[in-house]
Amino acid sequence: MNSLILPFQSEQWPEAGCDEAGRGCLAGPVVAAAVILDPANPIAALNDSKQLSAKKRMELRHQIHKHALAFGIGIADHNEIDQINILNASILAMHRAIDNLSQKPNFIIVDGNRFKNYQNIEHKCIIKGDSKFASIAAASILAKTERDLIMSELSELYPEYGWHKNQGYPTKTHRLAITNFGPCPLHRKTFKLLETQVSLKLFD
Numbered sequence: 776m777n778s779l780i781l782p783f784q785s786e787q788w789p790e791a792g793c794d795e796a797g798r799g800c801l802a803g804p805v806v807a808a809a810v811i812l813d814p815a816n817p818i819a820a821l822n823d824s825k826q827l828s829a830k831k832r833m834e835l836r837h838q839i840h841k842h843a844l845a846f847g848i849g850i851a852d853h854n855e856i857d858q859i860n861i862l863n864a865s866i867l868a869m870h871r872a873i874d875n876l877s878q879k880p881n882f883i884i885v886d887g888n889r890f891k892n893y894q895n896i897e898h899k900c901i902i903k904g905d906s907k908f909a910s911i912a913a914a915s916i917l918a919k920t921e922r923d924l925i926m927s928e929l930s931e932l933y934p935e936y937g938w939h940k941n942q943g944y945p946t947k948t949h950r951l952a953i954t955n956f957g958p959c960p961l962h963r964k965t966f967k968l969l970e971t972q973v974s975l976k977l978f979d
Contacts, residue, residue, distance in 0.1 A: 783910070788814075791809045791880035792904070793872060793890075798865055800945075801943055801953075801968050802961045804851060804853060804868075806918050808917035811910065822905075844878060850871065851867045866890060887904070926938045927939045
C-alpha cells in the first residue's frame with residue numbers, strides 16, 4: 776500500500792469508503808463505488824485513481840474485487856443528473872453503491888466535502904480523501920474503471936463522440952463532435968456542452 780495512504784479513519788468497524796467518477800463529464804452517468812477493505816488483507820499500490828495509469832487501475836480493480844470484504848457500485852444516469860443536478864446525483868449514486876454492499880458499514884468516509892446522511896450511519900467527508908485513505912482510493916478506482924467500461928460500451932452506439940477515449944469529458948475533440956453532429960440523447964442537457972452554447976439552440 777502507498778505509504779502516504781492510511782488504512783482506516785475510524786475505529787467504528789466496518790468502515791466503507793465512497794467516491795464517484797464522471798461529475799465533470801458532458802454525457803453519460805455519474806458512477807459511484809463503496810468499498811469495505813479487509814484489515815487482514817491489505818492491497819498494495821492503492822492510490823487516487825487519477826494518479827494511476829489505465830492499466831494499473833484495471834489491475835487494482837481485479838485485486839479489490841478479489842480481496843475486499845465488500846464493494847458496491849451505484850449509478851445515476853444523465854436524466855437524473857438533469858433532474859436533480861450533478862451534486863445530488865453524485866450523492867444518490869453513492870447511496871446506491873452503499874445499498875449494494877453485502878455488508879452494512881458502521882462508518883462511512885467520503886471523498887470531497889458534501890454528502891447526505893445515509894440511514895443514520897455516521898459519516899465523514901474528507902477533502903482529497905482518495906489520496907489519504909485506502910478504502911476511498913479503492914472506491915475511486917472501482918468508480919472510474921466501471922464508468923470507463925460503461926462509456927466504452929456507449930461509444931459503440933454513438934461512435935462520433937469518441938467516448939472510448941474521452942469518456943464524455945469536455946475535451947476539444949468531444950466538443951468539436953457536438954458542434955458537428957449536435958448532442959445525442961445521452962448528453963446532459965443542463966451542462967454547458969459548448970463554449971458558445973448561450974447562442975445556440977442545442978435542444979428542442
